[in-house]
Amino acid sequence: MPLASATPTACFSRCSASSETMLPSSAFKIPKIPRLGPPFWPWEKVKMGPLTVSPMGFGTWAWGNQLLWGYQEAMDGDLQDTFNLAVENGINLFDTADSYGTGRLNGQSERLLGKFIREFPGRKRVRDDIVIATKFAAYPWRLTPAQFVKACKSSLDRMQIEKIGIGQLHWSTANYAPIQELALWDGLVAMYEKGLVQAVGVSNYGPKQLVKIHDYLKSRGVPLCSAQVQFSLLSMGADQMQIKDICDTLGIRLISYSPLGLGMLTGKYTSSNLPSGPRALLFSQILPGLEPLLTALREIAQRRDKTIPQVAINWCICMGTIPIPGVKTVKQAEENLGALGWRLSSEEVSQLECAAQESPRKMIQNIFQTR
Template sequence: MRLISDNCPYSLNCYSLQLAHAVPGEKAHNFLPSIESKIGFSSLSTSSPDSEPKEQRHRSSTSKQSPMAAFSASTTTAYLASFASSNQPSSPLKPFQLPLIWPWQKVKMGPMTVSPMGFGTWAWGNQLLWGYDQSMDADLQRIFNLAVGNGINLFDTADSYGTGKLNGQSEKLLGKFIREYPGKARDDIVIATKFAAYPWRLTPGQFVKACKGSLERLQIEQLGIGQLHWSTANYAPPQELALWDGLVAMYEQGLVRAVGVSNYGPKQLVKVHDYLKTRGVPLCSAQVQFSLLSMGEEQMEIKEVCDSLGVRLIAYSPLGLGMLTGKYTSSQLPVGPRGLLFGQILPGLQPLLKVLSKIATKRRKTIPQVAINWCICKGTIPIPGVKTVRQAEENLGALGWRLSLEEQIELEYAASSSPRKMIQNVFQTR
C-alpha cells in the first residue's frame, strides 16, 4: 500500500489511496488508524486551519471526530474491507479519491439542493466574444464530465447563448452531455436557463413557448430554474407584466421546478418577488454580475434584498470576464471586444491583483480560485465560465476552503481603491 498526496493547485486538499497488494482478512482494518493519520482528514475541514486557535484545533482533534472524518473513516473502512474480502488475484485499481464536494456542503436553492458553485456556459456557442468553434465540443464534454464527476450539479445557460445560426447551441450541447454522461449523477443535475425578453415575446403564452423550446433543445422534461434573462422595465414597462405571467404559467404547468430572474436591481427585484408571491409562485433566484470588480453599493444592496427575501443570489462573471485571473496585463490583452474593455480597466487593477496574488501564494491557491472563493464567502453561488479542461480544474480548486474575514476585508479594500470598476449590464434595472 502506498499513499499518494495530491498537491496540485487545481485541486482541493484531497488524497488518493492506491492499493498495490491485497490485504488479507481483518488485517485490512488494522491499517485504518495509520492511514487516517497520514491522510490527515482534519485538514479537509471547510474552514481555514489558520482561523482556529491552536488550542481549539487540538481539542477538536482529540475530543470528538468531525463529520467529515467520520464519513471518511467509514468510507475507507468499507473500501479496504471490500478489497480484502476478494479472493481474486491482485490487479491495479483506480485511485480512491475523497469527494470534492461533501453532502453537507451543498446549498439550498428553492426546492433544490445544488453545489456551492455552478458552471456558466455562455461561451459554449459564442463566436463573437469567446471564439467558439464546433471543434471544441469534445473538450467541452470532458469539462462537463469532470465537473459532474466532482460534484458540480448546477449549470447555467440561456436560449440566446450562441452566435447567429448557433443560437441555442449552449442548451443543445448541455442536453447532449447530460444524455451521454456515464453515471447516475446526471439525475441530480440542475439546469438553470434564461429566456430572452425579446420585443416579440409580448404574451405569457409566447414565454411558455420559449420555455418549451429550451426543453426540446435540452431534451429534458423539466427545467431546474426558468429565469427571465432581463427586465424590460427600463424601456418597455408594459411588457414586464406579461413576462412575469409567463414565469407563473411555466411554473404552474410543471415545466420548471422553480423560477428566477436575472439583471434585476434591488427595487425591481422586490416588485417581481411580491407579484409572484400573490400568484403563489416563490422566487427562487436572482442572477447578477457580482465579483470583486462588481461590488458597488447597488450590487451589495441586491445581495441584502436577496437575503431578506430568501432568494439565492447567483453571481455571474465572478472573474470579471477574465480580468481577475492574473493572466492579462495592459500590454497583453485578449483579442476581440474584451480587449477594448480590459484596456480601460486593467491599468488600475494592480493593487487588487497584488493582494489576490499575495493571498493565493499564502494559501497555495491560484488568483482565480481566490476571486471565486470570495464570492462564495459572500453567500453567493458563483458560476464561472469554462472553455478548457484546465480552467475547469482550476475553478474546482475554489471549493473546500474559505477565506478568513481579514482576507475578505483586505480584498474588498483593494477592490474599492481601484479607479475603474466593471461596467454593469446595460439591462440591469434599479
Template structure:
C-alpha cells in the same frame, strides 16, 4: 521522534504531544484559548463547502458553485468553434464527476446560426454522460429566457420554455429565469414576462423560477407579484465579483437575504480580469481586449492582493476570487471552456478566506479607480 498534532487552524502552530503532556497548565490553557478563538472565527465565516455538499435554491439542492456556459456557441466574444465541443464535453463530465450539478445557460446563448447552441450542447452532454444514473438525474439546469420584443404574451414564454426543453433533452427545467427586465425601455411588456414565469411554473415545465439582471427595486416588485400568484421566487442572478461589489450589488444581496432568495453570481472573475493571466501587453482578442485595455491599468492594487493571498495559500488568483464570492454568501457560476478551467475552479471549494483576507481584498477593490462595466440590461 516527537509526535505532533496540527489542528489545521490558521494561526495555531502544531504542538508536540510529549511536551504538552508535561507542559504547565497555564500554557495549555493559553493554547486552548487560542484554538477556541480560531475555531469561533472560522465558524463565524461559515462552513467549508465542498462540491458534493449541497445548498438549497428553493426546492432544489445544488452545488455551492455552478458553471456558466455563455461561451458555448458564442463566436463573437469567446471565439467558439464547433471543434471545441469534445473539450467542452470532457469539461462537463469532469465537473459532474466531481459533484458540480448546477449549470447555467440561456435560450439566447450562441451567435448567428448557433443561437441556442449552449442549451443544445448541455442536452447532448447530459444524455451522453457515462456515469451513475443518479448523477445525471440530479443535474440542475438554470436557463434564462430572453425578453425579446416579440415575446409579449405568457403563451409565447411557455413556447420558449418548451423549445428550451427540446434543446436540453429534459422533461423539466430546474430554474426558469427571466434574462432581464424590460422596465427601463418597455415597462408595459414586464407584466407579460412575469405572467410567463407563472405559466411555466403552473404547467410544471420548471421546478423553480428566478430572475437575472434585476436590481433591488424591481426585484421587490416581481417578488410581491409572484407571491400574489402563489409562485415563490428562488433566485436572483447578478454580476457579482471583486470588480462588481458596488452599493447596488450589496443592496440586492441584502434584499435577497431578507426574502430567502439565493444570489447567483455571474462573471465572478470579471470576464477573466481577476485571473492574473492578462496584462497591458497580453490582452485577449476581440471585444474583451478593448474592455481590458480600459480597466486593467487601474487594478494593480487589487491584483497584487489577489496574488499575495493566492501565493500564501497555495491557490490561484481565480480560486481566491471565486472563494470571495462564496464567502459573501453567493453561488458563483464561473464560465468553463476547458478541462483546465474546471480543474482550477474546483480548487475554489473546500476552504475559506479569513476575515483579514476578505477585508484586504475588499479594501483594494474599493480603492481601484476602475470597475467592471455593468450589464446594459441591469435595472435598479
C-alpha cells in the same frame, strides 16, 4: 454566513485606519491543512428554493458564442470532457440561456448541455441530480405569457429534458418597455404552474424591480428562487450589495455571474497582454487601475497555495452567493474546482475588499440591469 458581515461599507473604516492600526499581512497567515476528500462534501451543498445544488455552478455562455469567446464546433469534444469532469467532482448546477449562441448557433449552449447530460458516462443517479438553470430572453416579440411558455417548451426540446430546474427571466424590460414586463412575469407563473420548471428566477434585476417581482410572484403563489447578477470583487457597488441584502432578507439565492470579471481577475492579462476580440477595449480601460486588487489576490493566493482565480471565486462563495464561472476547457474546470473546500478568513475578505476599493476603475454593469 459568518463572513457576510465583511461588507464594503465596513471595509471603508478599516481601509481608512492609520497604518499603525493595520495588522501586518503575516498576521493573516493560515496554516496549510490538506483537505482529504472531494472538492466539497454532500452537506456543503446549498439550498436554492426546492433544489439542492453545488456551492459553485458553471456558466456556459461560451458554448456557442463565436464573437466573444471564439467557439467552434470542433470544441464540442473538449466541452463534453469539461462537463464530465465537473459532474464527476460534484458540480450539478449549469447555467445557460436560450439566446446563447452566435447566429445560426443560437441555442447551441442548451443543445450541448442536453447532449452532454444524455451521454454522461457516470451513474444515472448523478445524471438525474443535474440542475439546468436557463434564461429566457425578453425579445420584443415575446409579448404574452403564452409566448413565454412557448419559449420554455422550445428550450426543453433543444435540451431533450422533461423539466427545467430553474426558468429565469434573462432581463427586465422595465427600462424601455414597461408594458411588456407584466406579461413576462405572468409567463414565469404559467411555466411554473404547468410544471415545465421546478423553480423560477430572474437575471439582471436591480433592487427595486427585484422586490416588485418577488412580491408579485408571491401574490400568485410562486416563490422566487434565485436572482442572478454580475457580482465580483470588480462589481460590488452599492446596487449589487443592496441586491445581495434583499436576497438575504427575502430568502432568494444570489447567483453571481462573471465572478472573474470576464477574465480580468485571473491574473492572466496585463495592459500589454490583452485578450483578443471585443474584451480588449474594456480590459485596456480597467486593468491599469487594478494593481492593488491583483496584488492582494496574488498575496493571498501565494499564502494559501491557491491561484488568483480560486481566491476571487472563493470571495463570492464567502459572500453567500453561488458563483458560476464560465468554463471551456478541462484545465479551467480543474482550476475552478480548487475554489471549493476552503474559506477565506474574515481578515482576508476585508483585505480584498479594501484593495478593490483602492482600484479606481470598476467593471461596467450590464446595460439591462434595472434599478
